[in-house]
Amino acid sequence: xxxxxxxxxxxxxxxxxxxxxxxxxxxxxxxxxxxxxxxxxxxxxxxxxxxxxxxxxxxxxxxxxx
Numbered sequence: 001x002x003x004x005x006x007x008x009x010x011x012x013x014x015x016x017x018x019x020x021x022x023x024x025x026x027x028x029x030x031x032x033x034x035x036x037x038x039x040x041x042x043x044x045x046x047x048x049x050x051x052x053x054x055x056x057x058x059x060x061x062x063x064x065x066x
Contacts, residue, residue, distance in 0.1 A: 048054075
């Protein structure tokens with residue numbers, strides 16, 4: 001099992017493993033937020049490419065003109 005002990009370049013760039021449960025949860029949450037944001041942006045880009053105009057603001061969200 002010689003290949004298991006050698007470090008690959010990916011291993012050197014990877015962050016150190018979290019030391020406690022809170023650190024593991026925080027790292028997982030950060031990864032999930034990043035993945036969700038990338039997914040959201042990809043879906044938004046695909047939606048916009050269909051030619052549908054962006055949505056109008058919700059009623060009452062803008063100040064009325066006086």
